[in-house]
Each structure stands twice: as C-alpha cells, then as structure tokens.
Amino acid sequence: MAWFYLVLGGLFEIGFTTSLRFVDGFRNVPWTIAFLVSVGISMALLELASRTIPMGTAYAVWGGIGAVGTVIVGMAFFSEPTELVRVLLILVIVAAIAGLRLVG
Numbered sequence: 001m002a003w004f005y006l007v008l009g010g011l012f013e014i015g016f017t018t019s020l021r022f023v024d025g026f027r028n029v030p031w032t033i034a035f036l037v038s039v040g041i042s043m044a045l046l047e048l049a050s051r052t053i054p055m056g057t058a059y060a061v062w063g064g065i066g067a068v069g070t071v072i073v074g075m076a077f078f079s080e081p082t083e084l085v086r087v088l089l090i091l092v093i094v095a096a097i098a099g100l101r102l103v104g
Helices: 002-020 029-049 055-078 084-103
Strands: none
Touching: 002 029, 002 055, 029 055, 055 084
C-alpha cells in the first residue's frame, strides 16, 4: 500500500506544480486553493509512504514522478520543447525510479 500512496503523492505533486503555473503571485484564488490542497495531499501521502519505504527512496521516487510528470504536462499542454535529448533524459529518470523500486 505504501507504493500506491507514493505514486499517488507523486501525481498530486504534478498537480501542485501545474497549479503553481497559474497562481499569479497567489492572487488567483481558485488556482491557489488547488495548489495548497495538492501540496497538502502530496506531502501527506509522502509521509504515509515513508513509514514503510526508506525516506531517501521514497523522496527520490516521489520527486521523480513529479519531475517527469511535470515535464510531460509542460510538453503536452504548454508547448514546452520536446527534443529527442530531453525525452531521453526523462527516460533516464524513469529508469532510475524503476531501479529504486526494484532494489527497495
């Protein structure tokens, strides 16, 4: 169950980084609320997961899911660059996350 919490927490990290794009100095109230709720849920799920999964592994996986997911959202919805090198580097992050799961 801890890995489920960790993955879900990583998805909420994608939510808070995406929301952060729209908060406009925290003046855009709906997006600010979405950001704060996503941060709270994400951190709570990371804490739950880290009760079972070593903290270093949990944090690396959580951060990796958030980083990769945020890059994918940026490329898919915000016209961020999609060069081959960038995609390959994202795959390296995914491979590292999978490796942590296998040895953890």
